[in-house]
Each structure stands twice: as C-alpha cells, then as structure tokens.
Amino acid sequence: MRFRKLGALAVGGALVVGACTQTPAASPGGSASASAGGSAAGSGAAGDTSKGTVKIAVELPLEGSELAASQPIINGIRLAVKEAGGAAGGYAVEVPESAVYDDAVNGAHDPQQGATNMQTIVQDPSIVAVIGPLNSSVASAQIPISNEAGLLQCSPANTNPDLTKGDPAKELRPNPDKNNYIRVVTTDDVQGPAAAQYIIDNLGKKSVFIIDDTETFGKGVADAFEAEFKERGGTVVGHEGVPKTTTDYQSILTAAAALKPESIYFGGVTATGGARILKAAVAAGLGDIPYVGPDGINDGSAETPDSFLNLAGDDAKNSYSTLAGIGDFPAKDEFDAAYEAEYGEQATGYAATGYACAQVVLDALRRAGEGGGGSDMAALREAVRAAGTDSSVSYDTILGEITFTPEGDTSQRIISIYAYDPEAKDWAFKEQVDFGAE
Amino acid sequence: MTAAAVGRRGRRFGRDEFRDVLVRHRTVSILVGMSLVGFLLYFLPYVPPFSLFNFHQAWLNSFASAGVFVLLALGLNVVVGLAGLLDLGYAAFFAFGAYTYAYGASPFSGNHAPFLLMLFLGAVVAALFGLLLGAPTLRLRGDYLAIMTLGFGEIVPIVFLNTDEYTRGTNGIGGIYRPDLPILGPFGALDNFKYFVVMVFIITITMILLYRLQDSRIGRAWMAIREDELAAAANGINTVTTKLLAFAIGATTAGFAGVFNASKLTIVSPDQFLFAVSFTVLAMVVLGGMGNIWGVAVGAFVIALIQSTFLTQLNQFVSTFRGIPVLDILSRVNFIQYQFLLYGIALVLMMLFRPEGLFPSQRRRMELRVAEELDPEAEAKALEAAAASETVAGGGEPTDPVVVGAMGPPPGSDEDTARPYGDDRS
Amino acid sequence: MTAIATPASPASRRRPAWFLPVVSLGGVAAYYLLLRFVFGIGEGTALQQVANALSTGAIYALVALGYTMVYGIIELINFAHGDVFMVGAFVSLFFLVQVLGNTGLTAPITNLPVLLLLIGAALLVTMPLIGLLNVGIERFFYRPLRNAPRLAPLITAIGVSFILQNIALVIAGSGDESSPQIFPIRDWRLSIGEITIPYLSLFVFALAMVLMVLLQTFVGRTRLGRAMRSTAQDREAAALMGVDLNQTIALTFLLGGALAGAAGVVWGLTYGYVRSDLGFNAGLKAFTSAVLGGIGNITGAVLGGFIIGFVEVFATTLGQTRWSQFVVFVVLALVLVFRPAGILGQQVGERA
Incomplete structure (x- = not known):
C-alpha cells in the first residue's frame, strides 16, 4: 500500500498540505453533522x-x-x-x-x-x-x-x-x-409498493403489465410492486421477465398490448432495457398509458448520455419514476x-x-x-x-x-415520485410518500 | 576429445538426465514443486515490488482466487489441450460444482455437509453433467461440439436463474458455510492463509492426477485422437469413450473449482457463470500453451492475478494523475475495461504467431506448426526433442504428426478439412 | 457435399421448385392457427406476432447467410460474424445520424421517396464497408491459418469476435446507442379492420427476401458463383480447374459481410438501438439458424432464421420471454443430436 500512498501523495499532496496548513478553526472535533445550511460557503473550517x-x-x-x-x-x-x-x-x-x-x-x-x-x-x-x-x-x-x-x-x-x-x-x-x-x-419492499400506491391512487389506473429484467434489483422491486398492487385491489394482467440479452422487444409488447393494461411497470435499470421497452411499448400502441419505473431509470436528464430520458426521447412523455430517497430534502x-x-x-x-x-x-x-x-x-x-x-x-x-x-436500515422510509417534464426534458419532482418509521 | 567438448556434452547429459528424473518421478516432483511454489508465494508479497502493491493478506486472497482459475484452466486443458475438443461452455461445470456446495452446506438448504465430502460430491455432480452433455454430442465433429457446449453454457445459468424456488434465482444462495477442516480448523472470512493452503493442496492433487492420466494409456489415446481421430479409431481406440472421459475429467476439475469458490465467496448466483468465464479460461489455456499442464497453470495464475490485482492497482495508480496536464488522459483510461480486448488480441496473435502458447508442450508445438516445419533437419531435431520430453514415461507413440503432415495429403487437406461434413456420424 | 446449395444444385433437385414456398406458407398459417385457436391469442395479436416473427426472422436469416456461406466454403464457424453484424448496425447508425444532422431531417421521415433514398443510401454505405471489413478479417486472421489444425482458426475467430465487441464497447460505451428510426413505425400501418401491422415489418421482410433471391441468383447462375460452389465442394479440384481460391474465398466473405451490413441497417430501423454486445446475442441465434437449416445451405439458413424468429416470438407470446433463449438452444441441441446436418442438409450417404 505504500506504493499507493506514494502515488496519492505525489498528486493529492498539494491538496492535503493545503488543508493541513490552514489555521485550525476554533471548533475542535468539527461536527460531522455540519448542517447543510453552512455548506453553501463551500469551505468548511x-x-x-x-x-x-x-x-x-x-x-x-x-x-x-x-x-x-x-x-x-x-x-x-x-x-x-x-x-x-x-x-x-x-x-x-x-x-x-x-x-x-x-x-x-x-x-x-x-x-x-x-x-x-x-x-x-x-x-x-x-x-x-x-x-x-x-x-x-x-x-x-x-x-x-x-x-x-x-x-x-x-x-x-x-x-x-x-x-x-x-x-x-x-x-x-x-x-x-x-x-x-x-x-x-x-428498501425495495418500500419502493415497489410506493409505485403501486401512486399508480392506483394518483394516476387512477387499476391494471398493470409488469416487466422485470430478471436481475436482483429489477426482479426484487417488481415482485414487491406486484404484491402491493394486488393488495390494493389492482389487476396484474401479466408479469414478464425480460433478460437484458433479449433482442426482440416488439413481440413482448405486442403480447402485452393484447392484454389491454392501463399502465406498465418496469422493474430494472436503463442498462437492462428500460428505454428499449418503453420504445417498443409506444410502437405497440401503448404510448398513452403511464410507464412507471424505479430509481434505475431515474438516472439523469435527457442530456446525460446513456440515461433513460436520453435514450427514450419524446417517447418518455408518460413516464414516471420513483426514487428510494427523499426528493425535496x-x-x-x-x-x-x-x-x-x-x-x-x-x-x-x-x-x-x-x-x-x-x-x-x-x-x-x-x-x-x-x-x-x-x-x-x-x-x-x-x-x-x-x-x-x-x-x-x-x-x-x-x-x-x-x-x-x-x-442497519434507515428510519426514513420516504419514496419520491418523479414525472417526465417535456419542457425541461428532465425528471420533475412530483411528491413524496412517507411510509413512516418501521 | 577436448575438454570443452566433454564439458558441453556433460552439461547436455545432465539436463536430459534431470528431465528424465522429473518425468520418472512425476508425483514426487510435483509434490516438491508445488510445496516450493506455495512456500515462495507465501513469502513473495513481502518482497518489493509486490509488497508495495498490496497487503500480504490481500495477496494471499488474490492467490487463492487465482487458484480457482488455475483449476479451471487445468480442467479445460484436458478437454482442449489434450483431447483437442473445443468446449465453450466450460463455466457450466464450474456452476454445478458451486451450486452443489451451496445445496450441501448453506442455511438455504438446511444441510451442513463437511467441506471435503462436498468437494468430492461437487466434482462427481459436475462430472455427471459432463457425461450427460458429452454422451449425445461427442459423436458430433469438433465445431458442432463447440456450438453445443456454447449453447449448454448459455442454458445452465438461465435455468439456475429462472427456477427461483430451488435456487433463489437472481439473488443467489448466500450465507454458504465456510469450510471446517482438521488441523486448519474453522475458516473465517479473513482467513486468507487457510484458503491459500487448501487451494495449493487441491491444485497439487489435481496436477498429480492429471499428469498420471496424461502419461497413461488414456492420455496417449487423447493425444492420438487430437492428432488424427481416424487413425486413432483405426488403431482400436474407442474414440467416443475416450473423448467422454476427457470431458468428464475436465468437468471434475471445474467441480473442484466451483466448490472451493462457493466456500470462499459464500454466495453463488447465476451471473457468476456466464460466457465471460468460459472465454477467460480458454484464453488462459491458449496463452499458457495448450497441452502443457505446467504452462497452463502458470498462464492461468498470471492472467488471473493481472486481472484481479494488477489492473485494479494500475487503475488506481493512474487515477492519481488526474488533473495533471498530459497525464490526465492516462488517468481516465480504465484498464479493466480493456481486459477482454486484450484477451481477444492475445488469442489472435498467439494463434497466428505462436500457436503452441507461451509455455509450449513439445508435442503440441510440432503439431500446431506442422505446416511450417518443412525443413527435414528441423523436423528430426524436433522429433528428438519431443521423444525426450513426452514419451519417456509413456513408451513409444504410435503416431507422429510431422510424418503424417509430410507424407499424407497436402497440408491444405488435413484430416478434418478433407472430410465431408456428412461424416460426423460415422 | 454441396456446401452452398442452390436451386440449381443437386441438393434440392429432388424437390420441385414450389415445394419450399408452399411448405413455408403452410407453416406460417399453421403457426397462426396454433396461436389463435390452441393458445387463444386474439386475432389481431396473433397476426401482429406473425409480422414480428417475420421481421425478426429476416434479420436472423440475413446474418445466418454469412455464417453458412463461410462454413460452406472453408468449414470455419466464423464466431466473429455476429460482431461484424453489430459493427454494421453501428455504421448505419453513424451514417444516419450524420445525414439527419446535416440535412435537418428528423426521424421519422414521412416522405416516401426521401425515405427510400435514405434507406438505399444507408445500405449502399454499410454493405460494402462491412463486406470489406469481413474480407479484411479473412485476409489477415483466417487466411494464414487456412492449413493449420482446425482449433486454431476457431479460436482466432473467437478472439476476433471479442476484439470487435470490445472496440465497440470502448468507443460507444456499454449503454445503448439510439439509432434513428427513420421509418415511421407508429403511423404507417396496414389496417385490416381493427388489426394494424406496421409496414416496416413487411418492408424488412421484403428487403431480406430480395437480397436473398439476389444472392441465390448470383451463386447459382454466375461464373463467380460457380467458382464458389466448386470451391465449397472440393477445394483442391476447384484449384486444379483454375479457380482462384483466395479470390473466391474473399468473395464469399465479401458477400457474407455485405448481408450482415444490410442486417445491421434493418436492425437499426426496426429496434432503434445498438449496443456492443448485440453481436454476441443476435449472432448466436443467427448461428443457431444456420445450423438448424443445415449449415452450408443457403436456403436452409434463410429457413432456419425464420424458424428461430418464430420460435422466439412463440415463447414471448405465451409470456415466457425469460425462457426464450433456453428454448432456442434446446431446439439447436435436438437438431444437432438427431439430425446434425440440419433440416435441409444432406444426411450421411447422400454424397456420392
């Protein structure tokens, strides 16, 4: 590790020295919970x-x-x-x-x-x-x-x-x-249900077609979503596992369209097919129903390369995403x-x-x-x-x-809901749902 | 005769005799060699530059992980290097070993079988699947076999993934029990030395077995098939059984590797067994030198270390250049991302310029260079060398590739190309 | 062995010319009826799925042709072919992005002549480029190994495949790249009552068929095509008869590459994304198609491509997408074990 230290010193040296030579401020044991209020200054003591x-x-x-x-x-x-x-x-x-x-x-x-x-x-x-x-x-x-x-x-x-x-x-x-x-x-057992609650209560949709990417995160959140959606009296018309190696998405969404869902839930991330599935859904005539996904598709604005909004373009007009975390802290x-x-x-x-x-x-x-x-x-x-x-x-x-x-779980069980904002071409914070402490 | 001449001859004699002794007492020499290797590896991390790169414990961990690839490469070498069959789905057998251990010793299954028993069972299960895959497909000619194994390698993780009820699907089976062995005692997550010792032990046993097999009747049959399947069959070798055995032995070794890896990582999930693993191991075998057990082991070990430790450290080293003019570009290069590109280039270059690998086996070298070696003198020399290195323990070899190449049909129509593809059932 | 079988070759002599089209049409009809009545899929959906299968199958078929021709002529599984196709999709993407960027056109293009012109231009750029790439791969990586033991070119091909895939990964990143979908897939639809089928599916199918017929004609009726067939049948004899082996093999790679390039263009139009690992996934299925149809057999590759397309869509229609790859490989395994020469390949003993 000495080798690494050397490397770090060679370059990071200036920074470290800079930090060390600053006159120690009068706050020994500088509180780590330094409130964000003081953060705007950007230079803590x-x-x-x-x-x-x-x-x-x-x-x-x-x-x-x-x-x-x-x-x-x-x-x-x-x-x-x-x-x-x-x-x-x-x-x-x-x-x-x-x-x-x-x-x-x-x-x-x-x-x-x-x-x-x-x-x-x-x-x-x-x-x-x-x-x-x-x-x-x-x-x-x-x-x-x-x-x-x-x-x-x-x-x-x-x-x-x-x-x-x-x-x-x-x-x-x-x-x-x-x-x-x-x-x-x-956790996903909060994030998935939050989406279910939002679709039923706020978007007023009673049926859903679920697609997951068969991977740990995607399938986990989709399963939690499905359980809650059914719990709340919604109808799950289909739940399809679509691995990221899939080539033909069109036939999957054609099959989904036949079931006439009122919404689509995607469990996964952009890299495993978030935008591809949305595009195929729009092509299959499902462009006018909400397309909801977890934070795996909340990965930046349309200007971020390879992000969901970047790849989906205008097709994202009815897209919503949840974020496991507080949106307007x-x-x-x-x-x-x-x-x-x-x-x-x-x-x-x-x-x-x-x-x-x-x-x-x-x-x-x-x-x-x-x-x-x-x-x-x-x-x-x-x-x-x-x-x-x-x-x-x-x-x-x-x-x-x-x-x-x-x-080790956080007491803060808040899920933020975002919707696509075609003006800003970015996710816009809608609201957050507090599931309260466990 | 001058003194110089005597000296020269004496030296040559000495070397040949030494080699002779090594071959005659192979088991002993492997035992000695591996103990030496283990001993050296244990102290290597204390020596610069290794000591600068990483901590001793982290090195031992890397060595043990690299050992998994050594085992895999040794096994694949039997299939590709010795028997000449291209297996592109080798990771599947690795998976069977790992999942067998996960079922044998994890809270998920509720079983807690001893490690050594599971090591044995994992190998048996992998071998059984090797036979299961091999029995219908080994009748096919080589390149169909490559495709079948590729398909098999794709299917196995899909099945583990999609049968959630029995495998916990994509989450994988976690919390797998670590070994508890006599002398060494129970293993912990940080007992890298214990894992290291067990790995050296497993590799030693595997090597002894593989060398014994290679020097046996079966080993010679494998090589005969590799060199000329028709001639081998004509000489009374049951080619299907012999190939099947190569497959099963290769799978067994992968089973060992799977059990060990599961016991060390304590989690098995389908994404650990994708084509990338099969490809990496193939690259190791090719680079090390197909057919040469020591060469393959060294090749695999070095590549695995480069992959797990060196590239990471290199990345972190260059990342410290960030912000410095000119060097900044270098700091953004991610060497790990290039590793498969490098493997690909290495494979192609090796095949084009040094098909026998970095550490070639003499026999394989001649075979692969058959078209080039037209100079009779060079042939004679190569023959001599091969006879010295390969056939001392095994006695005379029936076939000789150079002769086949020189006397048979022109090189353009070596046995396989000349055969119509309808022959695959014959 | 007639590695590259054509209507004029002995392989299909025993079957009348109408045999295959009629059987294929019957197969598609049976497929539709199976979905419709056995599995209770709605009329419109079933028809749309047939259209989806046709366009997916067309892409597999185009790629499979490259595998099958190369195998027919030098008996090499060109593992890199799927990645050559992926490069084709990237080239087409790059070309279309450039054209759209410089002309101010936006996808989709609803002016039919402009659209056709643009697709034609994309094909004209991509096909020769990818053909030449394929020729280059042959020249530098496979030709030196033509007389080496079989394992050597096979391993080289895997190496080339990884080189192409990882160059694409380094250049384009591991995420998707959006390919401009210039063909209006949403608005241009064939309406039969309530059922709508995108014209794109039909266009893709028709384009693939045209290319395949051109290839058949070339291989079956021209001098160069005859050289290819004779080389496939017996390389030494062909050489003795004055066929330039190197030139003929290069031509085969050129044609295979050009078709993969065309498949790349079609891919971008249909699916609107390209990714570096596309060649591995799609290539594997295309290769399966070639084996299924009888490797070395042009008609077989096309047939195999469509069968794989239909099998995949079948799994999807029944809501079992996660098993579709499994099903494809099981089909492959069964074919290899029970009929290794493929559906249209010849069985042992047919060769004199």
Missing part, C-alpha cells in the same frame, strides 16, 4: 487533526453506464468531507483516489471483484469505514468480509431487503450481533448550489445519499474520537463501527433526521 490521518474508502462500479451513477456519489462524499473541514474526532479525514475501489469488470459490477476489493480494504489499518457499494449483489459478497473485519460500511444505494432483513441477512453475517452495515436509502437548494459550485455540474441521482453516508461516517468518527481513540487503529475501527450502527443515535444529515434500526 479545518478541524483538529492532532490524532493523525484516517481514510474513508469508497467501493463502487466505475465503468460503463454505472459510472454515471457512481461519480455523483464520490463527489457527494468528497463534498461532505470537505465541508466538515477534512477532519472529525481529532483525525484528519481523506478520501484519496487510491482508496476509491472499482468493482466493475467488463463494463458491469462484479460481486467477485467486490469481494476482492473488500479483502484489500479491510487490510488497510488507516481505513475506518467504507462507503458503497452501488449494487446489492456486490453487497452480499462483501458484507461477510466487512462484518468479520468489523468495518463500518454505509451504502448510499443498496435497496435489496435481504441485505438487512430476515434470515438471509443473518446468514450473510459471521457476527450477526455486531452489525457493521447501514444504508441511507430505504430541507437543504436541497443549498446542497445543489454547493455541489454545482464545487463540480460545475448539477447534483444527480445518489449525490445526496453519498453525502449523507459520509456525514454519518464522520459523525461516528467524531463520537468514537471523543470517547478516546488514540493511535490504535483497530480499536478506532471498532469504535467507529459501534458508534455508526448505534440505533439510539439520531443523525442530523442532509436528508433530515435519521436513525438506523438495529439491522
């Missing part, structure tokens, strides 16, 4: 760094279409660290390039690579927490490792319920009593402004959840640091884990007040 330097690792797929979702997360994390003054609990905190790990192989996330990365991450004593991954399947390969190592892991995007709930979650953890995994987004405007000032582009997708994860990690580090914390990195790591997963603590994050359940 440098905190107390007397106890040394620690790192937060990031583990995300950084290739292909998934990079579009991952980059805002990294940006969000770095923004949070910067605004906290690059310090917490008496430690200088860094997110160097060398601690950003890529789990994509051949253009898509890969659980095996994710596990290999996690094996490396847990070996680095200067890493106190890891933020990631993007995909639930990668998380299921990583949690056994990070849990055994007692390393705090916060995912800004995992939505599969099996990661935290029930027997499957217990089976993943060698030490179920010492949870290390938390997430700031709510209180400090949204400040956050967007700070983000844009820092990166010169709009905050999209999971930028805010990445920011929130970093806030949680920094706050855990602050509390761990306050309770002592010296140069014993193993003890610090354990203290951060214990602090981060403490279900009695309430975090003041950019997403609002949140607590975590003992399993």
